Amino acid sequence: NVHLKGKDFLSLKDFSAEEIHYLLELASELKKKQLSGEIYTPLYGKTLAMIFEKPSTRTRVSFEAGMTQLGGHALFLSSDDLQLGRGETIADTAKVLSQYVDAVMIRTFAHSKIEELAEHATIPVINGLTDDDHPCQALADLLTIYEMKKKFKGIKLVYVGDGNNVAHALMIAAAQVGMDYTIACPENYAPKQGYVEEALRIAKNTGANIVVHHNPYEAVKDADVIYTDVWTSMGQEKESVERLSIFQPFQVNAELMQYAKSDYIFLHCLPAHRGEEVTSDVIDGEHSVVFQQAENRLHVQKAILLSLLGS
Numbered sequence: 272n273v274h275l276k277g278k279d280f281l282s283l284k285d286f287s288a289e290e291i292h293y294l295l296e297l298a299s300e301l302k303k304k305q306l307s308g309e310i311y312t313p314l315y316g317k318t319l320a321m322i323f324e325k326p327s328t329r330t331r332v333s334f335e336a337g338m339t340q341l342g343g344h345a346l347f348l349s350s351d352d353l354q355l356g357r358g359e360t361i362a363d364t365a366k367v368l369s370q371y372v373d374a375v376m377i378r379t380f381a382h383s384k385i386e387e388l389a390e391h392a393t394i395p396v397i398n399g400l401t402d403d404d405h406p407c408q409a410l411a412d413l414l415t416i417y418e419m420k421k422k423f424k425g426i427k428l429v430y431v432g433d434g435n436n437v438a439h440a441l442m443i444a445a446a447q448v449g450m451d452y453t454i455a456c457p458e459n460y461a462p463k464q465g466y467v468e469e470a471l472r473i474a475k476n477t478g479a480n481i482v483v484h485h486n487p488y489e490a491v492k493d494a495d496v497i498y499t500d501v502w503t504s505m506g507q508e509k510e511s512v513e514r515l516s517i518f519q520p521f522q523v524n525a526e527l528m529q530y531a532k533s534d535y536i537f538l539h540c541l542p543a544h545r546g547e548e549v550t551s552d553v554i555d556g557e558h559s560v561v562f563q564q565a566e567n568r569l570h571v572q573k574a575i576l577l578s579l580l581g582s
């Protein structure tokens with residue numbers, strides 16, 4: 272009784288726990304099909320427009336390959352090439368694209384921009400990352416954690432670093448599936464209050480423990496999953512020197528990892544900056560599942576596309 276057809280995919284806040292579990296199961300099924308070489312083309316004849324206002328490797332290639340595998344087509348549109356870059360409004364762009372394609376994925380800056388696009392589009396809008404959220408990433412992270420740990424309840428995930436888009440999405444995702452989530456971040460780089468409140472609200476129903484911490488050593492204690500992301504996100508390049516020193520105590524390295532459980536797994540959304548937020552021995556070490564995690568972007572996004580666009 273899960274019906275996602277026609278919905279937007281802007282944030283995991285907008286979905287029920289049941290819908291998230293459904294998407295994860297569908298992603299697992301699609302992963303099996305893909306790995307067995309089965310051809311499965313339920314989106315034959317469908318087109319996805321992909322607008323990128325920031326660079327991307329994983330999101331772009333996995334969405335494009337995912338549409339091809341499902342029998343559809345994906346169009347890469349950089350904002351510089353669209354009239355959007357010359358001042359055409361989001362609303363006009365949304366109305367026009369809605370008449371040509373079946374869904375639009377956008378990677379942009381302000382989260383309000385994707386909300387505006389969704390308001391004016393009559394087709395599903397998918398969030399490929401905004402300054403505030405990255406729901407496709409968080410869903411792939413859940414799939415990876417489930418594959419490795421076989422459960423969510425009782426698992427402690429510790430995100431070490433910037434309270435950014437990835438940290439927000441992961442906090443909501445953890446709350447939805449009842450997984451404990453602790454973020455260790457510098458005082459002035461905490462997740463937005465709105466996201467924390469939303470996560471706490473969701474966690475009331477699922478029993479997840481959501482904690483904002485500022486001491487990485489205490490936070491990491493008994494962690495099953497360690498997660499970090501870059502210290503300087505796309506669009507923050509001017510702050511990079513300042514951030515380098517502020518975040519130094521939050522580096523994920525062998526010393527910090529002594530406090531995690533001995534069977535901890537390490538996740539990173541990628542791209543990574545080795546020697547900054549994480550040292551090479553950790554990200555390239557035996558606890559790291561970052562490439563399995565990156566692979567899962569493909570399977571999860573195919574599940575999203577099929578659910579929003581399928582018959």
Ligand code: CP
Pocket residue numbers: 326327328329330331400408540541542
């Ligand atoms: N993790 C992620 O979204 O990667 P890209 O920026 O390469 O898409």
Ligand code: NVA
Pocket residue numbers: 400435436437500501503504505540541542
């Ligand atoms: N926080 C990073 C994630 C990149 C996938 C950024 O926004 O640049």
